[in-house]
Amino acid sequence: MAGKALLDIKGVETYYGNIRALNGVDVSVDEGEIVALIGANGAGKSTLMMTIFGTPRARSGSIVFNGTDITQMPTHEIARLRIAQSPEGRRIFPRMTVMENLQMGASLDNLKYYDEDVEKVFHLFPRLKERIGQRGGTLSGGEQQMLSIGRALMARPKLLLLDEPSLGLAPLIVKQIFDAIRELNRTQGLTVFLVEQNAFGALKLATRGYVMVNGNVTMSGSGAELLANPEIRAAYLEGGRH
Amino acid sequence: MQYFIQQLINGLTLGSIYGLIAIGYTMVYGIIGMINFAHGDIFMIGAFIALIVFLALTSLFYSVPVVIALLIMMIVAMLMTSLYNWTIEKVAYRPLRGSFRLAPLITAIGMSIALSNFVQVTQGPRNKPIPQMVSRVYEIGGISISLKQIIIVVVTAVLLTLFWYLVNKTSLGRAQRACEQDRKMAALLGIDVDRTISITFIMGASLAAVAGTLFLMYYGVVSFSDGFVPGVKAFTAAVLGGIGSLPGAVLGGLLIGFIESMWSAYFSIDYKDVAAFSILAIVLIFLPSGILGRPEVEKV
Numbered sequence: 001m002a003g004k005a006l007l008d009i010k011g012v013e014t015y016y017g018n019i020r021a022l023n024g025v026d027v028s029v030d031e032g033e034i035v036a037l038i039g040a041n042g043a044g045k046s047t048l049m050m051t052i053f054g055t056p057r058a059r060s061g062s063i064v065f066n067g068t069d070i071t072q073m074p075t076h077e078i079a080r081l082r083i084a085q086s087p088e089g090r091r092i093f094p095r096m097t098v099m100e101n102l103q104m105g106a107s108l109d110n111l112k113y114y115d116e117d118v119e120k121v122f123h124l125f126p127r128l129k130e131r132i133g134q135r136g137g138t139l140s141g142g143e144q145q146m147l148s149i150g151r152a153l154m155a156r157p158k159l160l161l162l163d164e165p166s167l168g169l170a171p172l173i174v175k176q177i178f179d180a181i182r183e184l185n186r187t188q189g190l191t192v193f194l195v196e197q198n199a200f201g202a203l204k205l206a207t208r209g210y211v212m213v214n215g216n217v218t219m220s221g222s223g224a225e226l227l228a229n230p231e232i233r234a235a236y237l238e239g240g241r242h
Numbered sequence: 243m244q245y246f247i248q249q250l251i252n253g254l255t256l257g258s259i260y261g262l263i264a265i266g267y268t269m270v271y272g273i274i275g276m277i278n279f280a281h282g283d284i285f286m287i288g289a290f291i292a293l294i295v296f297l298a299l300t301s302l303f304y305s306v307p308v309v310i311a312l313l314i315m316m317i318v319a320m321l322m323t324s325l326y327n328w329t330i331e332k333v334a335y336r337p338l339r340g341s342f343r344l345a346p347l348i349t350a351i352g353m354s355i356a357l358s359n360f361v362q363v364t365q366g367p368r369n370k371p372i373p374q375m376v377s378r379v380y381e382i383g384g385i386s387i388s389l390k391q392i393i394i395v396v397v398t399a400v401l402l403t404l405f406w407y408l409v410n411k412t413s414l415g416r417a418q419r420a421c422e423q424d425r426k427m428a429a430l431l432g433i434d435v436d437r438t439i440s441i442t443f444i445m446g447a448s449l450a451a452v453a454g455t456l457f458l459m460y461y462g463v464v465s466f467s468d469g470f471v472p473g474v475k476a477f478t479a480a481v482l483g484g485i486g487s488l489p490g491a492v493l494g495g496l497l498i499g500f501i502e503s504m505w506s507a508y509f510s511i512d513y514k515d516v517a518a519f520s521i522l523a524i525v526l527i528f529l530p531s532g533i534l535g536r537p538e539v540e541k542v
Contacts, residue, residue: 055429074429076433079430079431079432084430085430091430093420095423096423103416104416104428104431105431107416107431107432108432111413155431155432
């Protein structure tokens with residue numbers, strides 16, 4: 001928890017047409033942290049992730065990354081500041097091979113570090129190496145998830161945004177992915193901001209967490225605090241266990 | 243048999259020109275999902291610029307080697323038509339991006355009319371002839387192949403090879419394909435989508451300009467209305483091959499060329515367009531997404 005805020009979101013409001021999806025959200029992510037954002041379906045978590053990239057654009061409030069105000073910056077320029085995202089729905093390029101998808105991730109540096117970085121990605125997700133020549137659209141859901149995260153890592157990000165990395169995956173693979181995130185954070189100091197419905201796993205992984213309900217951040221605290229909070233336990237952790 | 247081969251060669255020549263134009267339609271459709279109806283007129287403007295360059299060259303110099311003249315005509319035509327198409331995209335299509343689907347289509351038809359009328363007003367409504375640039379004809383076993391035809395086929399083949407390399411093997415081509423498949427994701431990875439779209443319009447225009455130059459050399463004449471019919475045929479070729487597919491555009495172009503020349507040779511030259519469009523209709527009944535096109539539904 002090295003003090004300086006890498007990402008500072010203040011009072012952000014985002015609309016889809018006339019429908020307000022975010023009602024003045026304040027979130028900050030410090031350098032070297034893993035921050036989790038948990039909440040139910042439709043709470044606005046993914047909207048916040050995309051609003052950071054300006055698509056959709058925040059109608060009010062400000063988003064500052066590494067000292068630069070990115071609220072009105074074009075999407076591709078935001079990416080060039082080294083924020084990478086594995087977005088909702090994974091968004092693999094379906095008619096490109098696994099290799100080409102990874103190359104797209106490395107296009108910021110024009111493939112300068114491709115060979116070196118792709119080995120790291122294969123180390124994390126050996127399965128991708130076996131699938132290197134296969135088209136993205138033909139991969140299984142879990143493989144697409146790995147590819148989406150791998151592609152984001154290829155950009156050498158300062159901040160990695162992960163939207164539901166555990167969605168639709170077998171528990172073993174979820175564990176593998178969470179281990180990989182922890183490992184990247186510990187060894188390379190990668191800052192991670194992740195959205196999860198799998199609140200238990202996410203809060204265990206995270207240094208800090210935020211809880212979002214209907215476009216508002218209603219609670220925040222350290223991962224352990226939130227895990228121990230009875231309200232959160234009732235709403236997000238024990239819902240299915242009666 | 244000789245007659246058949248002769249027609250095959252004629253069809254190949256015609257089909258090459260259609261194929262070059264068709265790529266512009268199919269690429270633009272692939273990346274922004276609209277039919278650039280002004281593309282046929284971009285082809286016509288390419289031919290006109292080649293004509294102007296030809297006249298300038300012949301009046302400035304006593305004699306210019308044909309190869310050099312053709313090369314200069316092509317390059318100038320490519321540059322100028324690229325500028326036209328780039329500008330059209332910027333002023334007429336980009337502001338409408340994200341608007342309802344028919345808006346850019348209507349604008350494209352408007353641009354098409356604007357371009358052909360602009361040329362009509364500035365260059366006059368009459369046919370503009372040029373003297374024969376290349377006249378040699380080879381006779382091989384009773385089949386005559388003109389040097390013009392050889393030039394057309396060779397230039398097309400070289401350009402298509404370069405183009406294939408550009409799209410499949412370079413980072414620019416990769417960015418283009420990424421934008422085609424998921425524009426938002428491409429932007430998230432730092433790709434400047436607007437710039438990539440501009441480059442696509444420039445590439446399409448360049449190929450159309452070459453087609454225009456070859457058209458002028460082959461027929462020796464061009465008029466302001468010459469964008470329409472070849473434009474529609476090339477568009478047909480793109481649809482026939484599968485809109486959005488680059489090999490499809492070339493294949494479709496060749497097919498339309500063959501159908502036209504065969505029909506003219508064996509049946510009736512007056513009905514050659516009817517034949518081409520009838521075959522389009524028949525193919526689309528059985529293969530709605532064209533010969534090499536992919537079905538719209540996709541498991542992702």
